Amino acid sequence: MPGLLPWQTYVLAFGAGVYGVRYPAGAAGALAVLCVADFVLRGRDCRVPLLAVVLCAVFGFAYGTQRTPDGVAEVPGWMEARQPVLLSGVVVSAEPRPDHRLRVILEQVRCEADGAVTELPGRLTWSERDTDYRPLPGQTLRALARVQPVRNFGDPGTWDYEWYWRRQGVLWRAWPTGRAGPEWGARPEGALAGLKAALRGQVAGLLPDTRGGAMVLALTAGDRSELDQATLDATRSAGLAHTLALSGLHVGFVAAMGYFLALLAGWCWPPLLLKVPRPRLAVLFGAPLVLIYAWLGQPSASLVRASVMFGFWGLLLLQGRGRxxxxxxxxxxxxxxxxxxxxxFDLSLQMSLAAVAGIALLYPLFRSLFAGGGPLVLRVGRWALGVLAVSVSATLGILPLSVWYFGAFAPNLLLNLVWLPALGFAVMPLGFLGMALAPVSGSAAGLLLSTSAAVADKLLWALDAVRGTGLTPVWATLRPLWPESLGFALLLVLAVLSLRGRRVSAGLAGLGLALLVLPQAWVMGLDSRDQVSLTMLDVGLGQSLVVSLPGGRRWLVDAGGGSRTFDLGEAVVGPSLTLGRPPRLDGIFLSHPDVDHSHGVPFLIERFSVGALYTNGMLPSGLTGERLRPALAARGLVPIRLSAGDAVELGSGTRVAVLHPGEGFSARRANERSLVLRPERAGRHLALLPGDVERSGVRALLDSGADLSAEVLVLPHHGSRVSFDPDFYAAVSPRVVLVSNGYLNRYGFPDPGVAAAARAAGGAVYTTARNGRVVCTWTGPEGESIVDMLY
Known part of the structure; x- marks a missing residue:
């Protein structure tokens, strides 16, 4: 390929082979595109042997397989019973998390239960809230804890937590239980980690207790514990969240400090530049700063990798190399x-590579526009346009990754003209210098750190002001299938070559266009089939159901999970709905306002095109309600109250009948007033969706005399015994029973007696804990229901 040396093609093939360990189809497609593009774009005498490229990929696959840690082979009985154990282990690393949370990686993990000790293979991630303690590597931990295997949500195409931790050797997770806190062993003496912790403590003590102070602590010492949710939400909504997570961007800022030191040295002593050219001098000044910064930032894997990149760029500059x-x-x-x-597989590495590749490909197209001298104002304007061009180039490079991983695009590039220079030229240099002076002069360090925090506070104030005007939109996007990402990348490369005056193969451009278009044609073909499906997503101990109809119509019933802080709408429901499809819902039914059914709804209202919201007359309170009400107002949606006897037409001859609550029904608990819905088609009762209705609500349903029969039953209240009534199962008489319960959930749902009664009523029981996402499909008005599950 033009611009790539043969060995670089082999590196890409090797990487594709490693990627095939987890995603063989995508890796094979990427390798095929690489081979075709390399063959077409290289000159006849420069083509690399196809066999060599394939062998590199095979070697990468074998090497990646050999380096992949084993997963969990067996779960101990005490763990399946959710029994608390006495946990002990040795600290590998500790990472402060926002809102005073702490995440610790432990090895040599032992669990004592009923007098027996179990040594767990692999590592364990320990999570703790509301703590300011910072353990050091080598310390021991003893605590009463609950332990579980690291488990992924069983929804295809969503973030794979289990794989993320497994490739780091982490197989288990644990958190404290009971009132007694963890017991930490003695801190290692004379360790560099202790010096780093002491320096972090000095910096934290000198910074003001403001949002800007928390931001400076995160950017200088890698300690994100003081960042609050308001700061995270503001930066995320403006597409600037990456600037608070230490990465290659921040290494670039630190390396730029080396460049300015080189400028200063040349200005103070011009003969120095005759001996050491400025680019090499910048490397010599920047290298120690980068190493120190990487050490201070935990060090995180992303900082280490960014430092490696800087190291190779520095070596090439020292050798006077081009390219x-x-x-x-x-x-x-x-x-x-x-x-x-x-x-x-690491997102930060993928983003770094894509951003740098985008800059390398696209920025030369703009560079000539910013060359030349002239008045100071003109030069400053050109410099600002150059920063914008770099941002545009990097954004286009990472675009396929951004929309795949996050399902969103933030078109706020102009913010980079203020935010990034302020971080790079004020916040970080002042914070870095203040941290360096902290052990020597507290007053000078305090002045510098306070100034850095003041600048950060002003930035956050300005960001909040701009955000309040609605000028920082975040657009939800279709998440592309892997062929579409390959097609985009190929067409981007071909467009750059064409703009540089290179003749582009029409066949290769056709291949890129086909990869970009054909997957959507395939999705449209799937959506045109005459079938109705009910999908139970795996959202842990919560519930989210999707009713899909011919023509791509989709209706959502609930979107919640087992956490009041972790947004399953953003993490699971939204990504599942936008995989290969636009962010659009014909309507949402909210059965009742409890968090485990409602917490993800505000995100979907904010980001998706939603036709209507149907409720039982109640809206969530607390944090969920605080987000939902302004989102509804911004979208112009007015909740529609439903009660027994109502029906909502979904399209394609399908409707949802409302069976509960009746107009005269009253109950104190929101669960009892859950909407009980039944999708129907051509007089056929497809499924009964009873929310979290409990005994009095179930009895009211039975006493109403309504026909409750349905082919599929979603167990009320996740299979809780408080919703159990044998007459109810007899009245429904389902062939399939679905349970949204979550793996090793804290309530033990579904209750064994309830599950046994459901089976006795004639239904095969499928749970998200055991089967992951479950899809029930009816083909045609008279077709049999087909059940498909992930596991």
Whole structure:
């Protein structure tokens, strides 16, 4: 390929092979596109042997497989019983998290239960809330805890938590239980980690207790514990969240400090530049700063990898080489893949590579527009346009990854003209210098750190003001299927070559266009089939159901999970709905306002096109309600109250009948007033969706005399015994029973007696804990129901 040396093509093939360990189809497609593009774009005498490329991919696959840690082979009985155990282990690393949370990685993990000790293979992640304690590597931990295997939500195409932790050797997770806190062992003496912790403590003590102070602590010491939800929400909504997570961007800021030190040295002593050219001097000044910064930032894997990239770029500059950006990128990629091949799955590495590749490809197209001298104002304007061009280039490079992982696009590039220079030229240099002076002069360090925090506070104030005007939109997007991402990347490369005057193969452009268009044609074909489906998503101990109709119509029933803080709408429901399809819902039914059914609804209202919201007359309170009400107002949606006897037409001859609550029904608990819905088609009762209705609500349903029969039953209240009534199961007489319960949930749902009664009523029982996402499909008005599950 033009611009790529043969060995760089081999590196890409090796990376594709490693990627095939987890995603073989996508890796095979990427390898095929690489081979075709390399063959077409290289000159006849420069083409690399196809067999060599394939062998590199095979070697990458074998190497990645050999380096993949084993998963959990067996879950101990005490763990399946959710029994608290006495946990002990040795600290590997500790990461402060926002809102005073702490995440610790432990090894040599032992669990004592009923007098027996179990040594767990692999590592364990320990989570703790509301703590300011910072353990050091090598410390021991003893605590009464609940332990579970790391488990993924069983929804295809969503973030794979289990794989994320497994490739780091982490197989288990635990959290404290009971009133007694964890017992930490003695802190190692004389360790560098202790010096770092002491420096972090000094910096934290000198910073003001403001949002800006928390931001400076995160950017200088890698301690995000003081960041509050308001700061995280503001930066996320403006597409700036990445600027608070230490990465290659921040290493670039630190390296820029080395460049300005080189400028200062040349200004103070011009003869120095005759001996050491300014680019090499910048590397010599920047290298120690980058190493120190990487050490201070935990060090996180993303900082280490960014430092490796800087190291190779620095070596190439010291040697006076050309093609520094692209060649340094590939040298770094080769080294990272050799040392840690599974890093190819790391989002931060993928984003860094894509951003740098985008800049390398696209920025040269703009560079000539910003050259030249002239008055100071003109030069400043050109510099600002250059920053914008870099942002545009990087944004286009990471666009397929952004919309795939986050399902969103924030078109707020102009904010970068203020935010990034302020961080790079004020907040970080002042904070870095203040941290360096903290052990020597507290007053000078305090002044510098306070100034840095003041600048950060002003930035956050301005961001809040701009956000309040609605000028920082975040657009939900269709999440592309993997062929579409390959097609976009190929067409982007071909467009750049064409703009550079290179003749582009029409066949190769056709291949890129086909990869971009054909997957959507396939999805449209699927949606045109005459079938209705009910999908029970795996959202843990919560519930979210999707009714899909011919023509791509989709209706959602609930969107909640077992956490009041973790948004399952953003993490699971939204990504599941936008995989290959636009962010659009014909309507949402909210059965009742409890968090486990409602907490994800505000996100969907904010980001999706939603036709209507139907409720039982109640809306959520607390944090969920605080988000939902303004979202409804912004969208112009007025909740529609439903009661027994109502029906909502869904389209394609399908409707939802409302069976409960009746107009005269009253109950104190919101669960009892849950909407009980039944999708019907051509007089056929497809499924009964009873929300969290409990005994009095179930009895009211039975006493109403309504026909409750349905082919599929979603167990009320996740299979709780408080909703059990044998007459109810007899009245429904389902062939299939679905339970949204969550793996090893804290209530033990579904109750064994309830599950046994459901089976006795004639229904096969499917749970999200055991089967992941479950899809029931009816083909045609008279077709049999077909059940498909992930596991």
């Amino acid at each position: 520094v950006l692209l060649d340094g990128l590939f040298f770094a990629l080769a080294a990272i893949l050799f040392i840690s091949p599974l890093s190819v």
